[in-house]
Amino acid sequence: MTIPAQTSGTTLTKDAAPGDTLLKVTGLQKHFPIKKGLLQRQVGAVRAVDGIDFEVRAGETLGVVGESGCGKSTMGRLITRLLEPTAGKVEFQGKDITHLGVGGMRPLRRDVQMIFQDPYSSLNPRHTIGTIVSAPFKLQGVQPEGGVKKEVQRLLSVVGLNPEHYNRYPHEFSGGQRQRIGIARALALNPRLVVADEPVSALDVSIQAQVVNLLDDLQSELGLTYVIIAHDLSVVRHVSDRIAVMYLGKIMELADRDLLYKSPMHPYTKALMSAVPIPDPARRGAKSERILLKGDVPSPIAPPSGCRFHTRCWKATQICTTTEPPLKELRPGQQVACHHPENFEDQAPQDVVLLTAAKEAAELVSEDALAESAATSAAVAAEVEANEAAEAETSEAAEATETEESAAAEAETSEAAEATEGAASDGDEPAAEEPPAKEK
Template identity: 70%
Template sequence: MSTNDNLLEVTGLEKHFPITRGVFFKRKVGAVHAVDGIDFSIQPGETLGLVGESGCGKSTTGRLVTRLLEPTGGKVVFEGRDITHVSTNTMRPLRRDIQMIFQDPFSSLNPRHTIGSIVGAPLQVQNMPMPNGQKRAVQELLELVGLNPEHYNRYPHEFSGGQRQRIGIARALALRPKLIIADEPVSALDVSIQAQVVNLLDDLQNELGLTYLVIAHDLSVVRHISDRVAVMYLGKIVEVAPRDDLYSEPLHPYTLALLSAVPVPDPARRDSAQRERILLVGDVPSPIDPPSGCRFRTRCWKAQEICATQEPPLAEAVTGHQVACHFPIEASERTGRGAEAAREAAAAVAEE
């Protein structure tokens, strides 16, 4: 393992999808900068939440870490071993330790196969020891995730969305992995079922000592399950902090705007800062041609000339709290009056 005992270390990770023209002689004319140089680490037993709006590169990051996609640049180190460009054959044994839970619990399950064969497939591929046979091993996994073991011979269409996601979780747990990447694990489920699946993931982590990278756009879900949270915008990580610090004292303007949009169901708990949203104007810039300097500057009310010319590094502002911003949010801007001033400044950016 690496010297600082991180289970996973990601350094300068990049994924650029080429844009080509021509039928026979494809000529590269550009690239989509889906992930454009990100750094983060996860310690054993920790849950890191990765949040951001659609199209920011969250899911691509998850697929790069699991090596379902080949990185364009950077490094992925798992347990001290560089797995960035290892071959398929070399990666196969490592699949036991790195598994993924996919967003859509229906499309990720083969409708032609029974639940027994779907959950049992990893056991066969990896030649896992099964003293009591594959059927019993799969039934134990189904029982572990709260499903009836007798449903071994049923097909995916016979289950609800929440049950199908539990099947996906059982498949990910089959090899007893050390790291699980959960890509929007509850976004396709009803709100009434989301809490059950999140609580299941929490219980499994405590029981099996799992480490999670949870990818989500719902800040409420991330707050419930994460130890630390990383905020992503247009292929870049703009803020990383312990969960409570990020939610109580956000330092990046984008993070403040995201948190202002989180609904608070209890009217008695809503203060003026939470009632009024900071509306970000305009669309997210194209990842084909991202802005110079800070990528958020085209929508930021605090942007100045330096933001266009110099890209802010992800640096530690306070202990354990990193932010990539030339002008981080101050305490006064988190109050009702400060948030109101931020909204007025955001409106001024829209007029420009």
């Protein structure tokens, strides 16, 4: 797809080079208060986002997946500063934007834009398409070269719509066309970061492919950086470079796309991957290996202690109920928050007694999946032990070689010293005999 060039009136300088950190989130939290009574006293809080850390590099696409209610959309509104964080820090190109007000965020609105989930409610039905897409220019006081109308028509052609539809209203368009209008509005000021909150979830499958391909083409042509929030794992796999898996306000796993789909480490990630349908007619009569999770997601008002997934996990032990696992990089490019990860050695091998909830959850997991998990973890643990033993042998051999070399060097040094002393003593004897010769 050939994208018309943007006019010079709205071109912004790209400060961040590809690969540099564009967005950095540290300890981000958002708690919605629960108030009751006549005096509206706070009696609790909904922990929608409860401490997450991640980075987004310039030019990449970060996918965020998870069940409904895990805090994905809230996280997207926090990093675009449409919501005020309860705690934590949001940095954009090294600048702290966590608590910037409306006036402070206004210049940054050019660089950070959002595509909303519902294309029917995100467009004002009383305004024409031209008014909707031209709103960013008026709010930012930007006058494009050639006029606002010409620039809006260019944007409509960029997203695959007819520029002549400038004066039409949203109700005259289908869902896919409305989503394209939302994309055109988000791209009006040539942003650096675009947060797309489930951009294709409300669309038909055929239209989903068109919108996803459009986003991909726009990224390659305009150098955009995406944070795409979705629950469709096949869509995320198609568009993402890295993927973050969220559960109950926390990031369970953050990894490169290929690593995550090839060897997921967190049990929750493995359960999600097992739910992806495989479009293969030959597998129509094959037995499904889907992992069924026990129960529903716990309430974010009172999340479980320790690991939040332990109430539904088939590998949960006592340590999972008391100690929250940190998000740690167990493999290059793959961070996991789990005491008993899949496809890797156990991080808490001393704790082997399964909880009652874990035993009940294991009944919903196929025996093949359990056997494969145990075999893979055992193989990885054996491989790690073999590598450690090989490293120990290498270090011992190196130490022995260093000891032999140092002993040989010391021996050579001592021999050289003895030879020097002998030569010095031989040279002193004639000097001592000279004075008597002179007396004679």
